[in-house]
Amino acid sequence: MQNVNEKMALLDNKSTTNGLTTFFAVICIVDVFGVFPVVTLPKAVIDCGFYGFFVVTLTCLTQIYTASLLGRCWVIAEEIEPSIKYKNRYPYAALTEISYGKKMASFVTFLLDLTIFGGGIPNLIVASQNLQLLGLRASDGSVNISFCLWIIVVGSVLCPVLWLGSPKDMKLLCSLSVGIVITVFLLINGCILLSTSDPSTEILENNSTPVWKNVLKAYGIIAFQFDIHPSILTIQVDMLAKSRLTRAILAGFSGKF
Template sequence: MEFSERTLLLQSNNNSSNKLSVFFAIICIVDIFGVFPIVALPKAIIDCGYYGIATILLICTVQIYTASLLGRSWNIAQEINPNIKLKSRYPYSALAEITYGKYLSRFVNFLVDLTVFSGGIPNLIVASQNLELLGLRISNQNTDISFCYWIIILGVLLCPMLWLGSPKDMKILCSISVVLVILVFLLICWCILFGTTPESSTVTDNSTVEIWKYIMTAYGIIAFQFDVHPVVLTIQMDMKKKSKLPLAVLCGFFVSLLMFAVITIISAYKYGTFIRPSLLETLPTSIPLHFAAVLVALQLCLTSVVSNNALYQHMENCLNISRDFNCKRCILRTILTILAIVLAESVPRFDLVMSLIGGSLTAPLVFILPPLFYMKLQSLQKKHIEQLQEESITNILMPRAGPSSEFSEEYSADLSKYYETKFKEEFKAYAGKCDKFFECVFNRKLEIVICCIIIIASVCATCVTSYLNIRSSALSYVNFSKPCIYNISRTLLYL
């Protein structure tokens, strides 16, 4: 099979040798999480105090569960309508269409594209801040190139790379990215353990009134940083053993959370609450820190180039742009890159962007839609089984034409009863093949209750988090920090 730029990022041919093993599926999931849990998540959890432990454990457990629900939903959808495989390029919207119709499918497509595009903005900001930090540390505060300018520089450098289309070998790129993540983890551990402790590093108790605000902010950031749901179905379809998706998701979360836990524990012990939104800004100057800053910027840029191509390809499909290299593609991707630069220059703090995206855009994809799809597909599966049973029984009981029938009525009734019983047993075994593990743990009715609780709690948390983040963003504009675009525009006016 010949690959084109229209091929899915993780898609391969039907040969099992080119399919993803469980190990590489875990690599892909860890790559999706990237360095953000190591660099940008510790402060949000430390601010919550001991409540932060319960917060991240609860949210990540729900995320693992809902990611598994998506995989199970796809298996049920294939059973009900095998033609859904033809829409495997956009599996999330395909699930939306088979469950609630084409209008929700279009909305899900828009939401996924918007989430992917917005997710690249914090990548650009954090990478630029790390390069600014690196310049200051190396030159002993003498060279100050603002990250506002680094955003523009990185955007210009990345733009030609985005013209070339999607990567041809995701296994290699994902492996390189995960190696960078592990190296960043080791370097930061070295910096924390063997670096100096600031004198102002004291642990302060957050008031009871503020704790819930910190928890809501942490909820949005966690949802953003551990958002695997838009691509988890693509990973499943490219796995050799599709039933092992829950194991891959669980192991991927475990690896990233383990690195995050180690960094957070030693950071809280050594620096207390004296931690900035980016952990690299807190650490003392050292050669390992310089390498860590470069690797973080490289990993974030690599992640942006890889993840944004899915969005670009979808938009090119919508605009009927040829898959070959052409001017229209370059113009479209350049416009989107410029838009990303403008948005990155327009926000005061990257942590607010992560929390806003995670709480408002990512949360429906992670916590609300998977349980809704699963419950609807359970109902459709039940109707599908009943319909197949009725059709089978009707075919068996259909009397043969003509007066010379070979079977007597009594024998025909016994035969139909035998086939009906056998059909029920075989179909029940087939339908429950993919859900064997979960059915041992959860009763179907209990699962429905759990799904309803997740949906209700997520809707409430999403509304509260969105309100707090919008309010915090407004306060940051007015009282605390001005966005880059404000400072650049003022500089241009004075020229």
Template sequence: MATSENVMSEVLSPTVQLISDQSPHGLTILTTAVFIVGEIAGSGVLALPKAVNDAGWIGFVIIFGCCILSSFTGSLLGKTWSFVLERYPEHRGHVRYPYPLIGQIAYGKPGRILVSFCINFTLFGACVVYLLLAAENVQGLISNFHKDISFCYWLLIIAACLAPLTFLGTPKDFWPVAVGAMTATALACVVLFANMIYDIPKHPDPPHPSPTFLSFFMAFGTICFAFGGHPAFPTFQMDMKEPKKFGKAALLGYLVVLGMYLPVSLGGYFVYGDAVKTNVLNGVSGGGMLITVQLLITIHLVCGFIIIVNPVSQEVEELLKIPKEFNWKRMVTRTLMVTCILFVAETIPHFGAILALVGGSTNTILAYICPPFFYMKMCRMKPDPEQNQDWETVELPLHMKVWNYEIIVVGIVAGIAASYSAIASMADPNTFTVPCYVNITAASARG
């Protein structure tokens, strides 16, 4: 039996050449990494300090662990998609939604349904979080100039501005958006960290609470969300010049994300302690630095929203059989998508609970459970001679099998606990948030 490395080399080389020839203007390793950073970083910068404080010092261990595991499973997902390209020539063109296709090839229709549901739930929830954070940041920005406009109204305004920007086609059509998202977040992290250093004298010996079961696993869900990005990875890989090199892009992207997250998390934990807010910006000192960070993070959230809503929109258009070329049906479909996101945001105007629920449930499935399962299944799949299939199976070393199963078990246990914690928090009367439209209706009645 051939080794996995030899088989991968023999199997992927003709595929890489074919795809490269078909996509001479596709994404490079660097631009793919930029897309990964642009999709992932942003909400994590704002939420991780609170998550680390809730989890205790071990939160930093979880950050490193999630970064390493996410990079590894992202690479596995890339290898699995490369198997698909080599073994199934009919999928070498543009595929609107490649991750569900991987699930279908590995485990049939149930695999596709599971992946599709998880992706739609994850990305939809992420869009809600991005919209809520953008509205909160804009409200904070405007309040600096003594203009008091309700957060709920800002949700409406920002959603109306974002809808036309979602009409763009696939990632290679809007790479400048990814560059803008990454650049804005990188600059925001630098300024935010400087602001935290400035605040050190104001918070001498900050206290740190003892983690509880609920707070610890809520924090875990938040950290998982902060490193989630797998739903869009095959979409990015499909637009690459050399899809085989996606693993390098994933590693580079996650290293950049870790470099952004760590300073802000350290600052939030050691400078503010128990005083840190769910959105860290709500607890730092006001002034020019805070305004700069709010503006930069808002730019990222707008750019990130455009990136993460794209895969969901593409699958909906595939189900409705809407042509891939730009047309009025795409405009209507994506406008309705933004409208649905807006409705959920107005209904649950509390991003922390949504972030933890999505991070602990479907995001965990997509990032830590499905990639190892799908990769191992594709390695041992045998060709069907009746369909003129011809490839060699890949024999994985024992330690790789053990490592993959360990990731799956950890993902299942931690995901269940994090999801339970998030739901319990949302149902807690002390943390329940009244929907925006209830507040607006009540205010109108009083008026």
């Protein structure tokens, strides 16, 4: 393995940033979830009825268990091959290389990039559509900028963030993101409490949909929004106490619910 310090931020050749405490690791995990579970998950689970409880419980327990196993693999790998610490910018490839060689490491890297790309596109589309709707609402329909243009603007604004080295270099950004999640949660609950409309009609209409379709829909949303595997090792390698990853995962999931 190359003896190169990959913990250095891309824009700072003299980075002295400290690692992540367990608290900031929890912040980063909640940041990965974003606001979509707050906005879309409750309705999907309600449509499942009694089965929604089992879907949420089983899916999240599986996520927690497998993510914890992944973290333990990294801890074991550091004991077997201490030089793996210098490949922490690409932890999944480094972990795979120890077990199956460089070819499989390249394949895992491809799958990881594909997963991150596939997960990022829906987020960009939804954010762009929200900006388009915001322009329409704020201007009473006179300003209608297509989300196709907004997605270019949003992507350009977010691009510099990708130049940061790792989660430890984005503490402020993650904290701001979690603050937005909490704000959205409070605003949604406030709107629900102050709303005078009766949602019972909409709920009754959804009862005509087969339960298995609602269950599959809810599972898809949960599996997509609570999948922390593509980034969990990136968070762990920056932690000061890597063995506490399981605690951070449990706290992150508990805080989200």
